[in-house]
Amino acid sequence: MNGAVRRSGRRAGPLVAVGMMSGTSLDGVDAAVLTTDGHRISAFGPSRYRAYDDNERGVLRSALGKWQGPEVDAASAVVNRVHAEVLDGFAGLDLVGFHGQTLAHEPRGRGTLQVGDGAALAQGCGVPVVWDFRSDDVAMGGEGAPLAPFFHFAAAKYIGATEPLCFLNLGGVGNLTYVDPGFDAPEEPGALLAFDTGPANAPVDDLMSARLGQAMDKGGALAAQGTVENGALELFLSESYFARIPPKSLDRNDFSEMIQLVRELSDANAAATLTAMSAAAVMQGMAHCPTPPARLLVTGGGRHNPVLMEMLRVALDCPVQPVEAVGLDGDMLEAQAFAFLAVRVAHGLPTSCPGTTGVGAAVGGGVISRPQPAGTLA
Numbered sequence: 001m002n003g004a005v006r007r008s009g010r011r012a013g014p015l016v017a018v019g020m021m022s023g024t025s026l027d028g029v030d031a032a033v034l035t036t037d038g039h040r041i042s043a044f045g046p047s048r049y050r051a052y053d054d055n056e057r058g059v060l061r062s063a064l065g066k067w068q069g070p071e072v073d074a075a076s077a078v079v080n081r082v083h084a085e086v087l088d089g090f091a092g093l094d095l096v097g098f099h100g101q102t103l104a105h106e107p108r109g110r111g112t113l114q115v116g117d118g119a120a121l122a123q124g125c126g127v128p129v130v131w132d133f134r135s136d137d138v139a140m141g142g143e144g145a146p147l148a149p150f151f152h153f154a155a156a157k158y159i160g161a162t163e164p165l166c167f168l169n170l171g172g173v174g175n176l177t178y179v180d181p182g183f184d185a186p187e188e189p190g191a192l193l194a195f196d197t198g199p200a201n202a203p204v205d206d207l208m209s210a211r212l213g214q215a216m217d218k219g220g221a222l223a224a225q226g227t228v229e230n231g232a233l234e235l236f237l238s239e240s241y242f243a244r245i246p247p248k249s250l251d252r253n254d255f256s257e258m259i260q261l262v263r264e265l266s267d268a269n270a271a272a273t274l275t276a277m278s279a280a281a282v283m284q285g286m287a288h289c290p291t292p293p294a295r296l297l298v299t300g301g302g303r304h305n306p307v308l309m310e311m312l313r314v315a316l317d318c319p320v321q322p323v324e325a326v327g328l329d330g331d332m333l334e335a336q337a338f339a340f341l342a343v344r345v346a347h348g349l350p351t352s353c354p355g356t357t358g359v360g361a362a363v364g365g366g367v368i369s370r371p372q373p374a375g376t377l378a
């Protein structure tokens with residue numbers, strides 16, 4: 001283990017970290033290796049994906065929105081087991097960044113809950129694990145999300161961006177980061193503005209699951225056959241969330257009643273309308289950017305949906321491209337973000353700031369669990 005893992009605040013050397021993310025889509029676990037000193041990305045490493053099987057996904061789904069109880073314990077056990085399995089495929093690591101699975105998120109209420117036990121994971125793999133990334137930010141008045149923006153800042157520097165640009169993650173929920181790469185550090189006021197745009201793939205996934213027993217609208221094939229119902233779209237856009245000044249964040253199921261807005265529509269028209277809602281939420285979000293960005297780089301599973309991507313291209317004034325256009329991996333960007341954030345936590349650096357979560361001052365969240373030597377465990 002590299003001795004730099006401490007909350008020192010001084011500039012420490014690069015570490016090899018793996019980040020592991022189980023997102024709101026409940027599709028599976030992404031894991032990706034990154035070498036970084038917490039400021040600069042030195043190198044990207046190997047990555048792995050492990051899909052949840054139907055049984056595991058069912059266990060996670062039944063625990064969504066719950067804070068405790070047997071469903072939460074069962075979900076936690078699935079998360080622990082699958083992450084330990086994924087981690088087994090990596091070698092030569094200094095550190096693990098373990099996001100866990102968000103089950104509930106109410107930053108202005110009961111808090112935020114990501115299940116998964118980082119201490120047990122550290123004991124199992126023999127490498128320090130950084131986890132519970134969001135709680136400190138929420139405790140200090142922040143939204144606790146999104147947290148990828150500090151990584152987006154480093155990614156903008158990595159690709160040599162000189163003008164302000166946006167990253168858009170289209171996961172179950174959508175989140176947007178405006179980055180001004182002219183600043184030296186992500187926590188400088190003005191360097192970042194970030195927030196959740198609204199629901200992204202979750203409503204279409206839920207529709208496909210409820211009506212057709214399928215996990216997603218693959219390639220936007222169903223939406224492509226449908227027509228957008230503008231009345232439902234307007235009702236959706238009248239939600240007060242869209243006018244709220246960012247930073248702001250969402251729980252996966254905050255907009256779950258959207259399905260009701262399309263209940264009278266055919267499968268194809270419902271898919272087209274829900275897809276248009278996700279795109280419209282992004283358009284509303286883009287209006288909050290302090291200056292027009294030079295480009296919108298799209299990451300997350302939604303970039304594989306050509307109908308959604310075309311809706312964004314038609315609606316926005318700037319080029320809309322998958323992050324692959326600048327050499328990044330849009331399936332692994334969030335996992336890489338939690339590798340990056342783990343190193344920042346280990347080096348005593350902040351992981352969120354007023355521009356990204358609305359927290360009062362820059363805060364370094366996360367808990368570090370180190371494996372205990374044999375014989376010291378109770």
Ligand SMILES: Nc1ncnc2c1ncn2[C@@H]1O[C@H](COP(=O)(O)OP(=O)(O)OP(=O)(O)O)[C@@H](O)[C@H]1O
Nearest residue numbers: 023024025171172173201216218219300301302304
């Ligand atoms: N080929 C495809 N066609 C259409 N949609 C797709 C395709 N591939 C992935 N998706 C969508 O992307 C979703 C998964 O995206 P992703 O893995 O980025 O989500 P996540 O990381 O779980 O969510 P979040 O970022 O909100 O935590 C799927 O559930 C599906 O809706």
Ligand SMILES: CC(=O)N[C@H]1[C@@H]2OC[C@@H](O2)[C@@H](O)[C@@H]1O[C@H](C)C(=O)O
Nearest residue numbers: 024102105145146147148173175334
């Ligand atoms: C509470 C929570 O888990 N939020 C997720 C979710 O998924 C997308 C969006 O909502 C974003 O805010 C966040 O994840 C990403 C990785 C983030 O924190 O940047």
